[in-house]
Amino acid sequence: MDATPVALVYLRHEGELFVRERGDCPTVPVGTRGETPAEMATHTLREHGLEPATVEQVRDGDPIETTAPVPGVAENEPQGPVQAYPFLYECDKRPTEGTPVPPTALLDNSVLWRGYDRIRPTVETIATDATHGSTALSVRALGVLRDEAAILADAGRGFAAIESVTADLVTARPTMTALANRVCRALDAPQHRTLDAVADAAHAAIGRALSADDEAAAAAATEVTDKRVATLSRSGTVRAALSVGEPSAVLVAESRPGGEGTAVADALADSVSTTLTSDAAFPNQLGEWGADLLLVGADAVLADGRVVNKVGTFGAAAGAAHHGVRVVVATARDKISASDSFDPEPRTGALAEATIAECHNPTFEAVAPDCYDALVTERGVLDREHVRELSGEVARLRSRLELDP
Numbered sequence: 557m558d559a560t561p562v563a564l565v566y567l568r569h570e571g572e573l574f575v576r577e578r579g580d581c582p583t584v585p586v587g588t589r590g591e592t593p594a595e596m597a598t599h600t601l602r603e604h605g606l607e608p609a610t611v612e613q614v615r616d617g618d619p620i621e622t623t624a625p626v627p628g629v630a631e632n633e634p635q636g637p638v639q640a641y642p643f644l645y646e647c648d649k650r651p652t653e654g655t656p657v658p659p660t661a662l663l664d665n666s667v668l669w670r671g672y673d674r675i676r677p678t679v680e681t682i683a684t685d686a687t688h689g690s691t692a693l694s695v696r697a698l699g700v701l702r703d704e705a706a707i708l709a710d711a712g713r714g715f716a717a718i719e720s721v722t723a724d725l726v727t728a729r730p731t732m733t734a735l736a737n738r739v740c741r742a743l744d745a746p747q748h749r750t751l752d753a754v755a756d757a758a759h760a761a762i763g764r765a766l767s768a769d770d771e772a773a774a775a776a777a778t779e780v781t782d783k784r785v786a787t788l789s790r791s792g793t794v795r796a797a798l799s800v801g802e803p804s805a806v807l808v809a810e811s812r813p814g815g816e817g818t819a820v821a822d823a824l825a826d827s828v829s830t831t832l833t834s835d836a837a838f839p840n841q842l843g844e845w846g847a848d849l850l851l852v853g854a855d856a857v858l859a860d861g862r863v864v865n866k867v868g869t870f871g872a873a874a875g876a877a878h879h880g881v882r883v884v885v886a887t888a889r890d891k892i893s894a895s896d897s898f899d900p901e902p903r904t905g906a907l908a909e910a911t912i913a914e915c916h917n918p919t920f921e922a923v924a925p926d927c928y929d930a931l932v933t934e935r936g937v938l939d940r941e942h943v944r945e946l947s948g949e950v951a952r953l954r955s956r957l958e959l960d961p
Contacts, residue, residue, distance in 0.1 A: 559621050561641065562638055562639070562640050563586065564586060564640050565587060565643050565645065566675065568659075570762065570763075571699045571702075573656070573658075574657075576653070576654050577655065582657060582665070582668075583627035584662075586600070586626060587599055605651075606645075606651065611648075614646050614675070616642065620642075620667070620674070626640060627665060660703055663707070663710055676703060682728045683729060686813075686919075689792055690733070690734045691769050693732055695766065697739055701739055706751070709752050714751075715749055715750060726739055731898050733856035733891045734891045738890055740953050741890075744953055744957065745757070765888075769796070772793050772932065773793045773796035776851065776932045778801065779851065779882075779930075781803070782802070783849050785848065785850075786806070786807040786851070786876075788817055789811045789817060789868075790819070791854075791886070792853070793853050795820065795823070797851065803828060804828075807830075807841060807842070808820055809833060813903045813905065814866075838875070839874060849884060850882070852928075853865060857885075857943055858947075859892075859895060859896050860925075860940075865923065866921075868921075870921050873927040874927070883930075884929060884932055885931045887931070892947055898922060901919040903917045
């Protein structure tokens with residue numbers, strides 16, 4: 557008998573999966589209608605009130621073949637061999653159906669866990685993600701720590717097994733300081749010396765991280781109300797501030813390499829007058845377009861007060877200074893680094909392939925503190941002295957965990 561294809565649809569919001577209870581077993585939405593697994597997944601999203609354009613397909617995984625019953629497949633649907641194709645979606649808004657649970661709640665169901673295991677975030681997916689900012693990736697890193705700790709505990713492993721995962725996470729994206737700081741803080745307590753405790757601490761840290769980011773966005777939102785605001789790249793904090801603060805218009809730079817500014821402009825265009833421009837034109841467009849404010853995020857704030865952000869931020873800040881435009885950096889305090897150095901994460905890709913000359917194509921650059929007017933966080937505006945004090949706290953945290961700054 558040929559295996560029947562189905563789509564396993566995993567809906568994630570703020571680090572949790574949304575499941576339905578079916579007897580004693582949680583289940584995820586399962587798609588059986590459609591010519592292809594992708595069509596099945598799309599149809600299932602719509603059945604659950606979600607338009608595919610409003611959610612992010614994070615990834616899909618290789619199918620699993622099973623003869624075990626698949627929770628969520630109706631009794632009148634074909635049973636027997638099943639080929640299940642897993643799909644992971646990120647929902648910006650909380651789904652209206654289902655109950656939020658940590659993904660490891662599926663560990664007791666071999667089919668659903670095997671499906672999730674093929675699409676779940678890992679150290680590798682975080683290290684290679686060229687699209688999302690440090691806010692989103694720090695939350696995903698905490699999810700990796702939580703899931704790995706629970707998996708290791710389920711396998712009967714000891715605490716030492718999670719230490720290598722922690723080290724890999726901390727070094728996965730060295731420029732994205734919030735990722736390392738939040739992972740370290742989840743481990744920084746004597747009572748967190750068991751795997752179950754680490755899993756619980758990492759899950760709780762996701763909630764704290766999201767609250768800090770929301771509060772930083774709310775503080776920045778007071779800067780943008782009724783203003784013509786310019787921005788670049790894909791800062792989750794900036795996007796939230798623009799959503800809450802109701803600017804009169806937004807100018808977005810394309811943000812190469814990566815070009816994530818285009819998707820940001822598309823997402824904003826439904827709610828506010830939005831203009832997309834090229835990176836080359838952006839600094840002068842601050843004046844031509846009539847910006848009141850340049851609002852940017854930060855992947856890190858170095859100990860000396862320099863802000864590390866997507867390449868192009870320095871040119872934008874210089875253009876803002878020329879045109880008399882206020883520059884505000886919106887970020888959570890977890891992005892303050894213990895170091896004065898950073899990794900620019902150079903890329904190759906199309907630019908290197910187009911020339912025989914030596915290519916230098918950094919992802920990140922540093923902007924000096926005299927290039928911005930305010931550093932806005934969830935605890936208010938920070939000056940250089942506050943940054944240096946918090947940087948010292950981070951250095952002591954790393955020292956306690958015997959990790960490099």
